[in-house]
Amino acid sequence: MKILKLPKEKLDLFASVVQQFGELHAPVEQDGRYVFKRLTRWSDARLEYDRTILPPKKYFLPPREALFRYRPGEGFVPNTDGLDQRIILFGVHACDVYAINILDRVFAGKYKDPYYQARRKNIAIIGIDCLPDKQCFCRSMRADFVDHGFDLFFYDTGDYYQALVGTALGDDMVLATGNLFEPVDAAEIDDYKRRSWNKRRAFQVDVEIRDLPEIFEMEYQSEIWDELGEKCLSCGSCSMVCPTCYCYDVADDVELGSRAGKRTRLWDSCLFASHALVGSGENFRGSRSSRIKYRFYHKQRGFVAEYGRPSCVGCGRCVSACPVHIDVVQVIDRLRRVEDVASR
Ligand code: SF4
Ligand code: SF4
Structure with a gap:
């Protein structure tokens, strides 16, 4: 997996460039809580949020969707509205990426769901690391870190975001930005390890799940x-x-x-x-x-x-x-x- 860094002051520029890959959605504040929503301007995005009310699942498995229409003499006509819409979900936490990987096993595994699969193909995921609050126990559930299921994943390491490139699409996004991303050096690898260690110690809730x-x-x-x-x-x-x-x-x-x-x-x-x-x-x-x-x-x-x-x-x-x-x-x-x- 390719690991690069993006200077924080260039995040706005990155966000404007990636819009060529789809409609940009991210967490925004609403009455003191957070919801994933289409952005009308990048400054509305809140990347340091705790959790959204509904998870990103709503993009892949909408709360309500028409599957098909039927009419005597015409048979069944599948509803394909919105299935080919390209969306970029910016700022998805590791636990929510992990949850999407779980949904993949249900809807894109043994029993394939064409509606879910179409959306999964057309929705890009840019993840972002977070710190736990008093209700998070993703570490206990082994979901505080993901190694797949995203196109890019950002870690805040101070002046930079360290970016894991997860897919060819993620790589295309990086390439489209010209030279915004840079290679990481030894000091930044230490910054990553320090953040990882601090995150591990920040969990207030621990659950033993082995047996x-x-x-x-x-x-x-x-x-x-x-x-x-x-x-x-x-x-x-x-x-x-x-x-x-x-x-x-x-x-x-x-x-x-x-x-x-x-x-x-x-x-x-x-x-x-x-x-x-x-x-x-x-x-x-x-x-x-x-x-x-x-x-x-x-x-x-x-x-x-x-x-x-x-x-x-x-x-x-x-x-x-x-x-x-x-x-x-x-x-x-x-x-x-x-x-x-x-x-x-
Ligand atoms: S566990 Fe709580 S949230 Fe769930 S159905 Fe019961 S009352 Fe509602
Ligand atoms: S803590 Fe577990 S059961 Fe509760 S909403 Fe999150 S994933 Fe579902």
Whole structure:
């Protein structure tokens, strides 16, 4: 992998040059929080943000999208609106890149989703390193560093950004800027190592995940699940903000008095009461405790069995979003019978 440096005062120039590769989107501030949005001017970008409300997942798997239209005599017409739009997502944190790599395994692996794949091909990712706050545990989830899934990745090392070039497209972006990027020297390599070390020490939350699937197996009947079921409101906020939750529903909107219509895909949540309701009226997860238990088991145990790692990346969004303060780290700590969680 090629490693270069970009002087900080040249970042604006770089941002203006890369717009030839697509529409520029980045985190912007909105009512004191951050959202990924199309930039109308580069000065709106906030690269030193904590976390966005919704993860970049919304670009690859939109909250609501029409899949196809149908009309008797015409058959099915796939909806391709926006699939070829070229976008540059600037300022994606490592955990969110990691989450996109997880979604790749689901939507571009064994069961290929053409809508997801088209967007993934046309959306470039420029990542940026960050420092953890009190809700981040991406290091525990091995998602504080990514080595693929981005086109460029920037590390703030003081006067420079050190840039990892991840793809040929990333290389093209560098080349398009002429001589803005420079080779790194030994002192800057030390700056990188120093930053990496400082970041490691900045984490306030630590979760041991090595034997977590086994712990979950042992604690299947734990009273914790009933307690959480009593507390949980089934609002689904935790799923909506999660960068790796990918449940969706499909619904047909049929035109009145006709057999024509469109099929839409929309985000769903395993916490919703209707999620496991089937046509006969049977609900396979009718209680709140069974639903919240399922969410934890799928993230920390089921996904490990299928893909070899948990599907949680430790971004902390569900902790921020939960109206009744259900905290994934505290739940894991309790399952491990660790008592030192009062300080969180
Ligand atoms: S479960 Fe929570 S902490 Fe883990 S990736 Fe999803 S939102 Fe982030
Ligand atoms: S955000 Fe909290 S209350 Fe809402 S469904 Fe998730 S765990 Fe339950």
